[in-house]
Every structure is written in structure tokens, then in C-alpha cells.
Amino acid sequence: xxxxxxxxxxxxxxxxxxxxxxxxxxxxxxxxxxxxxxxxxxxxxxxxxxxxxxxxxxxxxxxxxxxxxxxxxxxxxxxxxxxxxxxxxxxxxxxxxxxxxxxxxxxxxxxxxxxxxxxxxxxxxxxxxxxxxxxxxxxxxxxxxxxxxxxxxxxxxxxxxxxxxxxxxxxxxxxxxxxxxxxxxxxxxxxxxxxxxxxxxxxxxxxxxxxxxxxxxxxxxxxxxxxxxxx
Ligand code: 6PG
Numbered sequence: 251x252x253x254x255x256x257x258x259x260x261x262x263x264x265x266x267x268x269x270x271x272x273x274x275x276x277x278x279x280x281x282x283x284x285x286x287x288x289x290x291x292x293x294x295x296x297x298x299x300x301x302x303x304x305x306x307x308x309x310x311x312x313x314x315x316x317x318x319x320x321x322x323x324x325x326x327x328x329x330x331x332x333x334x335x336x337x338x339x340x341x342x343x344x345x346x347x348x349x350x351x352x353x354x355x356x357x358x359x360x361x362x363x364x365x366x367x368x369x370x371x372x373x374x375x376x377x378x379x380x381x382x383x384x385x386x387x388x389x390x391x392x393x394x395x396x397x398x399x400x401x402x403x404x405x406x407x408x409x410x411x412x413x414x415x416x417x418x419x420x421x422x423x424x425x426x427x428x429x430x431x432x433x434x435x436x437x438x439x440x441x442x443x444x445x446x447x448x449x450x451x452x453x454x455x456x457x458x459x460x461x462x463x464x465x466x467x468x469x470x471x472x473x474x475x476x477x478x479x480x481x
Contacts, residue, residue, distance in 0.1 A: 254468045256452070258477045262299055262440045265473050269438065270303040273379065276434065280378045281313045288315045290380035290424065293322075293332030293391070296438050297381060301339035310346040317374070319382055319429070320392035320411075321354035323363065323420030330418070331356075356422045360410035363422040367408040371428070380424075380432040380464070384439045385416060388447045388457030392423035399461055400425025426461045435464035440473040449478035 259265035273289075280287040291297075304310070324330050333353035341351050352370070356363040382390045392411045393399040400409045400423075407428040411421040429435065437459060439448060448470075451457050462468075 252464050252466060252468045254463070254470055256470050256472060256477070258472050258474060258479075260474050262473050265438075265440065265471055266299045266303050269300055269436070269471050270307060270309070273304070274307065274309060276379050277309070277314065284375075286313050286315055286375075288317065288375055288377045290317050290319050290377050290382070290429070290432065291332070291336050292381040292383045292438060293318065293320055293335070294383040294385075295335075296383045296440055298335065298339050300381075300438065301336055305340045305343055308345070309340075310344040312345070312347055312350065314346050314350060315374075316341070316346060316351040317371070317377065317424075318354050319380065319390075320421055320423040321356035321363070322418050323356045323360050323422070324418060326353065326355075326357045354408075354422045356420075360412055360420040360422055364406070364408040364410040367422055368406050371407040376465070377429075377432040379434045379436060380429050380462075382429070382435065382437050382459070382462065384437055384444060384447055384451070384459045386443055386447050387415065388451060388455070388459050389416070390437065390459040390462055391429070392421035393426060393458040393461070395458060399458055400427050401461055403427055426458070429462045430465070432464050434467040434469070435462055437470045439470060439476045442475045444476040445478050448472065448476055452478065
């Protein structure tokens, strides 16, 4: 697994511009090399600005294949769903066909949703880029401290999560093992609320975010507000 690179930007706008450019460059390279680009989407609120920038760039086409890092067990049209957030911020207006951006069926419950997602992922190549957020407790996707992160190499691709500390309690998440087979893992972390988590992460604590690394590259895209430089 690759070591982590911390890329710190003065503000979220500069971070998003650089990240959007880097993402488009990786997509072009993957399409040129393999005719397809497999991208894992981050949930939560942090990536909203990135998804807006990708809309402005008219990013994506039929060679892009999008996968969710995790999904909350809520009705499919619930505004709390990660899929509803990404569709409204970017995908609904994009040229990426619906069959290339199928949400995790988490409305069916964590166990059934994880089983269905795992079946869909069978035969899907290793992801080119996995975008991930990080919570204030160091969780990523829906891999939470004190829970099973699915780190064993033979772990299933998708995990059913119960009793998540961040509501809703029921979730479906990619496992750490599946995420760690991604070529590039890119965390996106902004805001002062994440400073404590980053300090713990950078100091080597065994947080869920620390368990996820790319095979070629692991980058934390961080703004100055979240970076614990002077602490
Ligand atoms: C979710 C996300 C989760 C998120 C982090 C950060 O379903 O909540 O997948 O992993 O990325 O909790 O969330 P914010 O970006 O909203 O701080």
C-alpha cells in the first residue's frame, strides 16, 4: 500500500479547482489506457463543491462508471441519501448514462443492500480513483471506529453496517479491502471541524481513514482550516 501524501490548500476553492483538474486528468488517462474510468463517489457534504465544479466542467460521459463509497439506509428519494446529493449536484445534468451511475439499493436495508451491491461489483475492475470523505471521528465511507472495516483480503466488497454512530444507523459501505484495491485513494477534508481527526490521523492513530490506501497513490486533499499545522 502507498504512503499518504498530504496536499494542503489555502482555501476550499483552490482545493476544489486543483482536485477537479486532477480528476479529469486521471479520467482521460484511464479512458486512453482501458477505455473506461471507474470512480468511487464520496458522500456527505464536503464533496458538494467538487461535484458542482465537475458540473461546470461538463465532466463525464459513457466511459465513466460511478460507484458509491457508501449509502445510508433511507428511501431512494430521501434528501439524506448520498445518491440524491450527488445526482442533484452533478450527475442528473451530466452525460453519464443512468446505467453507469446506479445507486446502492440501501432502501432495501443494510443486509439486502450490501448483498445486492456486492453482486453488482463482481467482475468490476479495481477502481481507478476512490474519492472519500473523513468524519470528525476519523471514519471514512461508513467504516466507523469500533466496527468491522472489512480489512481482511477475503472480505466482501460491500458491508452491511448497523448501529452507525452517524445517523442513520443502517448503512451499506464498500469494505476497506475493496477500497484498498483502488489505484488511487483521494480523501477530501475541509473545515476546522476536521482538524482534530487529522491530527490523530497524521500522528498514526489506527483510524478507519488510516486503514484505506491506494495501490499506487493515497492523497489527502486538505484545506488550511482542517490542517493541524500549528497545533
Ligand atoms: C456519509 C459519508 C461519510 C462522510 C463523512 C464526512 O454517508 O456520511 O459517506 O463518510 O464522507 O462523514 O461527512 P461531511 O463531508 O458531511 O463532513
